[in-house]
Amino acid sequence: MAQQLKNITKRSEDFAKWYTDVVKNSGLIDYGPAKGTMIIKPYGFAIWELIQKYFDSEFKKYEVENVYFPLLIPASLFNKEKDHIEGFAPETFTVTKIGDKQLEEDLYIRPTSEVLLATYFSKVVKSYRDLPLIYNQWVNVLRGEKTTRPFLRTSEFLWQEGHTVHETKDEAFLMTKNILEVYRKVVSEKLLLPVITGEKTVHERFAGAEATFTIESLMHDGQALQCGTSHYLGNNFAKAFEIKYQGRDSNWHEAFSTSWGVSTRLMGAIIMTHSDDSGLVLPSSIAPIEVQIIIVKETDEVNKAAEEIRKQLSHTYRVKIDKSDKSFGFKMSEAEIKGIPVRIEVGPRDLESKIVVISRRDTKEKTQVELKNVEKQVREMISEYDKNIYNMALQNRQMRTFEASSLKEYIDVLNEKQGFVLVPFCGEMSCEADIKAKTQTTSRCIPDGVDQSKGKCFNCGKESNLKVYFARSY
Amino acid sequence: MAQQLKNITKRSEDFAKWYTDVVKNSGLIDYGPAKGTMIIKPYGFAIWELIQKYFDSEFKKYEVENVYFPLLIPASLFNKEKDHIEGFAPETFTVTKIGDKQLEEDLYIRPTSEVLLATYFSKVVKSYRDLPLIYNQWVNVLRGEKTTRPFLRTSEFLWQEGHTVHETKDEAFLMTKNILEVYRKVVSEKLLLPVITGEKTVHERFAGAEATFTIESLMHDGQALQCGTSHYLGNNFAKAFEIKYQGRDSNWHEAFSTSWGVSTRLMGAIIMTHSDDSGLVLPSSIAPIEVQIIIVKETDEVNKAAEEIRKQLSHTYRVKIDKSDKSFGFKMSEAEIKGIPVRIEVGPRDLESKIVVISRRDTKEKTQVELKNVEKQVREMISEYDKNIYNMALQNRQMRTFEASSLKEYIDVLNEKQGFVLVPFCGEMSCEADIKAKTQTTSRCIPDGVDQSKGKCFNCGKESNLKVYFARSY
Numbered sequence: 001m002a003q004q005l006k007n008i009t010k011r012s013e014d015f016a017k018w019y020t021d022v023v024k025n026s027g028l029i030d031y032g033p034a035k036g037t038m039i040i041k042p043y044g045f046a047i048w049e050l051i052q053k054y055f056d057s058e059f060k061k062y063e064v065e066n067v068y069f070p071l072l073i074p075a076s077l078f079n080k081e082k083d084h085i086e087g088f089a090p091e092t093f094t095v096t097k098i099g100d101k102q103l104e105e106d107l108y109i110r111p112t113s114e115v116l117l118a119t120y121f122s123k124v125v126k127s128y129r130d131l132p133l134i135y136n137q138w139v140n141v142l143r144g145e146k147t148t149r150p151f152l153r154t155s156e157f158l159w160q161e162g163h164t165v166h167e168t169k170d171e172a173f174l175m176t177k178n179i180l181e182v183y184r185k186v187v188s189e190k191l192l193l194p195v196i197t198g199e200k201t202v203h204e205r206f207a208g209a210e211a212t213f214t215i216e217s218l219m220h221d222g223q224a225l226q227c228g229t230s231h232y233l234g235n236n237f238a239k240a241f242e243i244k245y246q247g248r249d250s251n252w253h254e255a256f257s258t259s260w261g262v263s264t265r266l267m268g269a270i271i272m273t274h275s276d277d278s279g280l281v282l283p284s285s286i287a288p289i290e291v292q293i294i295i296v297k298e299t300d301e302v303n304k305a306a307e308e309i310r311k312q313l314s315h316t317y318r319v320k321i322d323k324s325d326k327s328f329g330f331k332m333s334e335a336e337i338k339g340i341p342v343r344i345e346v347g348p349r350d351l352e353s354k355i356v357v358i359s360r361r362d363t364k365e366k367t368q369v370e371l372k373n374v375e376k377q378v379r380e381m382i383s384e385y386d387k388n389i390y391n392m393a394l395q396n397r398q399m400r401t402f403e404a405s406s407l408k409e410y411i412d413v414l415n416e417k418q419g420f421v422l423v424p425f426c427g428e429m430s431c432e433a434d435i436k437a438k439t440q441t442t443s444r445c446i447p448d449g450v451d452q453s454k455g456k457c458f459n460c461g462k463e464s465n466l467k468v469y470f471a472r473s474y
Numbered sequence: 475m476a477q478q479l480k481n482i483t484k485r486s487e488d489f490a491k492w493y494t495d496v497v498k499n500s501g502l503i504d505y506g507p508a509k510g511t512m513i514i515k516p517y518g519f520a521i522w523e524l525i526q527k528y529f530d531s532e533f534k535k536y537e538v539e540n541v542y543f544p545l546l547i548p549a550s551l552f553n554k555e556k557d558h559i560e561g562f563a564p565e566t567f568t569v570t571k572i573g574d575k576q577l578e579e580d581l582y583i584r585p586t587s588e589v590l591l592a593t594y595f596s597k598v599v600k601s602y603r604d605l606p607l608i609y610n611q612w613v614n615v616l617r618g619e620k621t622t623r624p625f626l627r628t629s630e631f632l633w634q635e636g637h638t639v640h641e642t643k644d645e646a647f648l649m650t651k652n653i654l655e656v657y658r659k660v661v662s663e664k665l666l667l668p669v670i671t672g673e674k675t676v677h678e679r680f681a682g683a684e685a686t687f688t689i690e691s692l693m694h695d696g697q698a699l700q701c702g703t704s705h706y707l708g709n710n711f712a713k714a715f716e717i718k719y720q721g722r723d724s725n726w727h728e729a730f731s732t733s734w735g736v737s738t739r740l741m742g743a744i745i746m747t748h749s750d751d752s753g754l755v756l757p758s759s760i761a762p763i764e765v766q767i768i769i770v771k772e773t774d775e776v777n778k779a780a781e782e783i784r785k786q787l788s789h790t791y792r793v794k795i796d797k798s799d800k801s802f803g804f805k806m807s808e809a810e811i812k813g814i815p816v817r818i819e820v821g822p823r824d825l826e827s828k829i830v831v832i833s834r835r836d837t838k839e840k841t842q843v844e845l846k847n848v849e850k851q852v853r854e855m856i857s858e859y860d861k862n863i864y865n866m867a868l869q870n871r872q873m874r875t876f877e878a879s880s881l882k883e884y885i886d887v888l889n890e891k892q893g894f895v896l897v898p899f900c901g902e903m904s905c906e907a908d909i910k911a912k913t914q915t916t917s918r919c920i921p922d923g924v925d926q927s928k929g930k931c932f933n934c935g936k937e938s939n940l941k942v943y944f945a946r947s948y
Contacts, residue, residue: 033547033593034544034547034581037544037545039541039542040542042540042609067514067519071545072506077507090574091572093569093581094571094573095567098564107508116513123504139614140545140613
């Protein structure tokens with residue numbers, strides 16, 4: 001890190017540039033040499049590791065087991081499920097040789113691994129006794145992207161992909177919904193992103209799925225971002241890959257499967273929801289450093305007090321004393337730009353009065369706190385901090401949630417405000433393609449908990465019994 | 475898992491077939507559809523996760539930070555370091571197109587990531603203040619292999635690759651050695667593989683390194699296996715990629731770098747060292763289940779007692795009650811084949827006398843234990859178990875460590891016995907290539923702690939001041 005912190009474009013001036021500035025200046029990533037790839041730097045990766053930890057521990061409650069499936073998929077396998085290959089073929093990276101030697105068959109780098117899992121399931125599943133299989137892997141996947149942006153859209157990204165196979169439709173469907181609930185829980189409670197849950201329309205469904213469920217959140221600029229999807233695959237893959245089992249009735253049946261994933265896109269969602277003109281703002285649960293102790297001026301006493309505070313807080317929090325040889329001011333700015341929830345300034349003069357100064361990243365409030373109350377104050381402050389950033393995000397979404405009943409109204413809302421727009425919609429593929437062509441927007445979901453009463457489709461005017469959120473999205 | 479456990483070939487009859495049988499029947503892996511790839515199943519992956527955990531926590535002591543660098547390396551970058559490209563070019567998987575679209579420049583799938591890290595370091599390192607950078611990543615890498623075997627040699631494998639850059643030669647060298655010590659510690663203390671540490675000869679050095687250090691272990695059949703390597707890269711990569719910093723003297727200097735790695739090969743080493751004719755034998759620290767509770771015959775009382783034991787032991791151990799509907803005998807065999815260190819049989823008759831039967835996987839001893847002593851007994855048993863399997867491995871190595879002073883003696887030892895053979899060696903590239911051609915064996919290392927006195931090279935007869943272990947190896 002250079003000794004000079006760079007300026008961040010104002011969020012209100014140019015949201016896209018602000019985003020890139022925050023991502024780069026907070027030390028999360030750098031660009032990789034191959035087009036559309038990124039290097040996740042230590043600070044960024046530490047956040048990702050914390051995110052992984054929360055999901056993994058929730059997955060365990062549903063008996064999810066971690067596995068590793070190969071990166072490369074022989075072309076012949078990939079071509080078995082028609083919708084799936086159509087969806088992914090144009091963007092798959094293809095290996096055609098090893099060294100100078102041309103391969104007999106092309107190998108695709110996984111854009112997702114349904115076909116690998118389906119092939120495996122078809123080999124090992126013989127009886128209802130072998131079911132369910134509930135697998136997950138944390139891996140890299142690649143998809144060629146024309147325009148890329150760190151975390152949001154990159155040619156390579158990291159994700160978890162869950163793949164399960166079940167005896168009954170109901171069981172597979174329940175799995176799909178249980179995972180959606182895991183996603184909702186972790187994303188709203190740990191990442192502090194208020195999300196809407198719902199089902200995708202046919203147009204936005206995963207290639208090869210019978211139903212796709214989603215959690216959707218709204219960024220500060222009013223554009224939506226899909227934060228995680230859980231797919232009920234019915235027996236589409238079981239048919240294409242012959243995943244059959246002998247049931248309790250001794251007959252052979254096709255199995256039912258699911259798949260689901262969240263990715264490093266979540267990092268983008270966190271940034272675009274919580275951060276501000278001073279840089280990153282991180283929910284405490286995923287902040288690699290929750291409390292940074294910064295020394296105003298080194299003396300033996302100051303060092304000793306700082307170390308004592310560190311020790312005391314480190315039972316509960318990830319705490320660090322910044323021991324670099326940078327100036328006090330630089331350290332304060334750096335901690336701010338990196339979104340560290342709480343900073344504690346320890347200085348010789350304050351120490352004489354047995355106090356330190358604690359500041360919150362979100363409100364920038366500074367509080368003088370007696371030494372003996374530091375732990376209590378930090379606990380309260382972090383709790384308030386988390387509540388506040390969640391509520392600000394929720395408020396933003398509420399302010400930016402609209403209804404429209406005609407395409408004109410819809411376009412007016414979009415042009416004026418940006419946000420989720422609830423519309424009556426016929427749900428048809430062709431109508432949605434038409435809307436997308438006209439407005440460059442897509443449906444986000446058929447939301448849970450919204451009355452799906454009858455009406456007329458806001459675009460084609462046909463009879464409709466769906467209420468759907470449409471939005472501009474990342 | 476099928477209801478029938480398959481037979482395992484006797485280790486003494488056919489070591490290679492025994493190995494494959496153990497790997498497959500214990501449920502560690504299956505084969506992937508692309509040539510030379512493997513699927514790491516839940517049981518295998520759980521072991522790998524534990525291995526990762528131990529290394530990661532040791533790395534942290536040396537301020538190693540985890541990162542993620544892209545999978546793909548543009549061909550032009552890869553060609554910058556001459557030795558490195560020569561070493562890896564013939565085996566790199568090459569992406570030439572995305573969908574139907576031919577790429578302008580070939581992209582290599584990383585066989586290792588030195589060039590990516592070096593490119594990054596050259597961009598961000600400007601001043602001595604930016605140093606050191608101590609990075610690690612846990613990722614997949616690919617290398618085309620002609621003959622493959624699960625874990626030991628696969629076209630894709632998982633590993634950690636550390637990459638560091640330093641101000642001084644001494645600091646980089648110390649890093650290299652510190653990591654070697656981490657490797658020795660984790661591999662000997664957690665994986666219970668007795669290892670020899672030492673330096674590689676010029677012939678066996680990593681492509682692009684100035685010195686390669688290694689930990690080597692000996693498998694049950696007397697063949698050696700390299701378990702981890704730590705490379706001092708000098709400023710080879712700094713020169714090729716222009717990693718320069720402004721020093722404390724205000725002049726520009728080339729930086730010094732290191733790289734180091736351990737991989738899923740370690741899983742192969744564990745199997746070939748500890749396992750036996752009944753299947754896998756796992757050191758307790760990496761056993762996903764350390765204690766399996768198996769119910770002889772279900773009654774309310776038995777279930778209750780089993781649950782109590784599980785609860786009690788789960789404070790200290792990874793414990794599981796096998797609740798599947800398989801037979802008692804099947805469950806016992808399965809726990810054995812999977813290498814679970816300790817099994818506890820809970821049955822109604824034993825319970826009447828307030829006892830359970832505990833059995834050890836290594837010695838197959840069964841002990842009747844009073845309910846109140848279960849925890850104590852398990853603790854002692856696991857401690858004895860770990861000691862025993864380490865000592866058996868150590869004994870095997872000691873029995874298979876030889877000396878030779880001529881090529882004839884060397885070949886005689888190899889033909890008769892297999893093992894590490896300590897020989898006086900000139901150290902020259904051409905001489906070692908000659909030995910390899912004649913014997914299909916390679917040098918393993920110039921061992922630490924062995925007196926490097928003068929002598930005559932066992933092959934060419936030239937003056938030599940090295941004592942080197944040669945062996946057949948995996």
